[in-house]
Amino acid sequence: MSETRVDAAPRPEANRYLTFRLDEEIFGVPILEVREIIELQEISPVPRTMPWVRGVVNLRGRVLPVIDPKIRFGLAPVEPSELTVIVVLKAQDASPFGVLVDEVLEVQRLDPEAISETPVTGEAGEFVTGVGKLRDALLFILDPNVLAVQ
Amino acid sequence: MLALFGEFHDEAMESLATADELLLAIEGTGPEANSVDALFRVFHTIKGLAGFLDLGALGALAHAAEALLHDARDDLSTLVPARMDLLLRATTMIRRLLEATRIATQEGRTHVELADFDELLQQVLAARRPAQATPSAPNRPVNRPPPPAPVAPASSSAGEAAEEGGKRAGGGVVRETLKVDLSRVDGLVETIGELVIIEAMVTSSAGGSLPTRTQRHLSQLSKVVRDLQRQGLALRMVPLRGVFQKMNRLVRDLSRRSGKEIRLELSGQDAEMDRSLAERLGDPLVHMMRNAVDHGIETADERRAAGKPPTATVKLSAYHEGGNIIIELSDDGRGLNKDAILDKAVGRGLVSATAQLTDREIWELIFHPGFSTAKAVTELSGRGVGMDVVKKTVDELRGRIQIASVFGEGTTFRIVLPLTLAIIDGMLLGVGGRRYVLPTLSIVETLQPEPGQIHRFAGAAILDVRGQQLPLTDLGELLGVDSEASRDPTTGFIVVIDGIHSKFGLLTDQLIGQQQVVIKQIDPAVNQNGLFSGAAILSDGHVGLILNPAALRTEDAARRGAALSLEP
Numbered sequence: 001m002s003e004t005r006v007d008a009a010p011r012p013e014a015n016r017y018l019t020f021r022l023d024e025e026i027f028g029v030p031i032l033e034v035r036e037i038i039e040l041q042e043i044s045p046v047p048r049t050m051p052w053v054r055g056v057v058n059l060r061g062r063v064l065p066v067i068d069p070k071i072r073f074g075l076a077p078v079e080p081s082e083l084t085v086i087v088v089l090k091a092q093d094a095s096p097f098g099v100l101v102d103e104v105l106e107v108q109r110l111d112p113e114a115i116s117e118t119p120v121t122g123e124a125g126e127f128v129t130g131v132g133k134l135r136d137a138l139l140f141i142l143d144p145n146v147l148a149v150q
Numbered sequence: 151m152l153a154l155f156g157e158f159h160d161e162a163m164e165s166l167a168t169a170d171e172l173l174l175a176i177e178g179t180g181p182e183a184n185s186v187d188a189l190f191r192v193f194h195t196i197k198g199l200a201g202f203l204d205l206g207a208l209g210a211l212a213h214a215a216e217a218l219l220h221d222a223r224d225d226l227s228t229l230v231p232a233r234m235d236l237l238l239r240a241t242t243m244i245r246r247l248l249e250a251t252r253i254a255t256q257e258g259r260t261h262v263e264l265a266d267f268d269e270l271l272q273q274v275l276a277a278r279r280p281a282q283a284t285p286s287a288p289n290r291p292v293n294r295p296p297p298p299a300p301v302a303p304a305s306s307s308a309g310e311a312a313e314e315g316g317k318r319a320g321g322g323v324v325r326e327t328l329k330v331d332l333s334r335v336d337g338l339v340e341t342i343g344e345l346v347i348i349e350a351m352v353t354s355s356a357g358g359s360l361p362t363r364t365q366r367h368l369s370q371l372s373k374v375v376r377d378l379q380r381q382g383l384a385l386r387m388v389p390l391r392g393v394f395q396k397m398n399r400l401v402r403d404l405s406r407r408s409g410k411e412i413r414l415e416l417s418g419q420d421a422e423m424d425r426s427l428a429e430r431l432g433d434p435l436v437h438m439m440r441n442a443v444d445h446g447i448e449t450a451d452e453r454r455a456a457g458k459p460p461t462a463t464v465k466l467s468a469y470h471e472g473g474n475i476i477i478e479l480s481d482d483g484r485g486l487n488k489d490a491i492l493d494k495a496v497g498r499g500l501v502s503a504t505a506q507l508t509d510r511e512i513w514e515l516i517f518h519p520g521f522s523t524a525k526a527v528t529e530l531s532g533r534g535v536g537m538d539v540v541k542k543t544v545d546e547l548r549g550r551i552q553i554a555s556v557f558g559e560g561t562t563f564r565i566v567l568p569l570t571l572a573i574i575d576g577m578l579l580g581v582g583g584r585r586y587v588l589p590t591l592s593i594v595e596t597l598q599p600e601p602g603q604i605h606r607f608a609g610a611a612i613l614d615v616r617g618q619q620l621p622l623t624d625l626g627e628l629l630g631v632d633s634e635a636s637r638d639p640t641t642g643f644i645v646v647i648d649g650i651h652s653k654f655g656l657l658t659d660q661l662i663g664q665q666q667v668v669i670k671q672i673d674p675a676v677n678q679n680g681l682f683s684g685a686a687i688l689s690d691g692h693v694g695l696i697l698n699p700a701a702l703r704t705e706d707a708a709r710r711g712a713a714l715s716l717e718p
Contacts, residue, residue: 044693047629061344149675
């Protein structure tokens, strides 16, 4: 961002999250770190790599690794369905990667005060930076930097 | 102060290369007005730039060198061998100083010191004094050249000097050039790569279902895309001239220091290859050249005794063959000594004493890490760096190196390299329903195994090819996919691969065909064991991983445990 902003007001994007479903839970990632959402396509598996790397896909001529967050969280792998999509993230310290999700939901606005930093236990815990309260569910906010292939 | 240094550095390095070329030409054919003028301008330019950037020491040396050339412009006969020597040493010193300054700039230092700088500067200054003592130059050449055009803004005259050099060496061809940021070229080439992929996808998915007219247009489009790709890649191509010219200087220095008489013949300097490949080729060539001079070439006395001309000839040539570039380095020295190599290899436990090896296999032993037949580490080829480094670089560039040698008559090294790292010829392999790309250059042969050709013991597999035993890697098993050939090898195919240290067989289900592929990077994080050297978008749009043969073998051997490996 090269332009200099005089006002101290935070950009509105800063509090917005792309939400998606893994099994019955709702997760979110900061919208600023989402590059795009692409439809599910045939993933070429990469042998002998981390189990949660499902493989690589051709994203307009670039080779993009795709991870399965459910395997990462110790759950059963994402089963492809009509709703399954790949969310392409660009974390700060890593190259772009795709995340397989069961269903992509909507963009939610959440003020920092509405997010509790209560630690989450379990295998997903290390990826969750905070928990937000939606009308009828909890939103687990994921840190793309931790989720990234490293 | 050093903000503009980067640009100056590149420009000065180019000028210095021109200077070396001119100096060597003068040394070979004697001084002539044109080359002395061009040389004068090179040093003058460097002096000017150095003054501009406040690089005092550099300017002083350039000035002193320029003064010697000033004399030579008045009287060519003042360019005596001692002065030529000083000029050559001055180019080396300026180069070192530039490098040291570049590093210092990067590290934020502003002070650079080179131990022997002052000594050389004094020598260059001293060289002129006797000449000045006899100012009456009586035998001034009659055909003195017209005075050169006034050399004003320094930056443009560097271009002129470089142009002059290029023109001389290239036989009168002056090419117009444009300097472009490398990242722009890479961006363009990458976009063209995407275009090629999409074009292939469109063509393959359209099939025969289109109207004739559309098909015709599509094939025209394909042709244009291929042209565009070729031209895009050509942007990154540079002639090998730069790399080769350095050899001139190297051979001259090696010849001086070793006392051996050597003539270097260069050919194919205009052959082009990818800039990044050409750059990486420099070090292996220097090493091979040192090796050739140090171990291959005999002294003049030895050569006379062997009935050879006292001056040895080293030939360095480059030419295109198929989609590859071939670089050959041959000498007419003593040749490789088969027995000495075998003795050494057996002594080191690299091969068994009873092994029956072909000549080629014996020669290839010298590529083994740490193998060196030199009795002692010498100043010239020393530092314990062996031919294995050469082999490793060539492998990394996805090329091959071959040796031919006749004892007593000489040795030829032949390096086969792809023209570019961006595209390779690949063999598409099918295993367990998946497809992988194997670089064609690393393939020696392919075969369909017959029963009895594969022997297994304790989990390892050995392939018998015409009496030669090779380790066999089961690709399906290694990659953890369900392969028919793993269960019954006779249903599959074996690709014999020229690995880093040895040949080995790779068992796969299918050979799908040859395909030229554009290499894409894959995230190193998903490829931690390095089994793949990249990925390619296949014509149906899917990703095919490119196998890294050396890593396959290493990984397979490691899995089985070193004890069972056939490799040393």
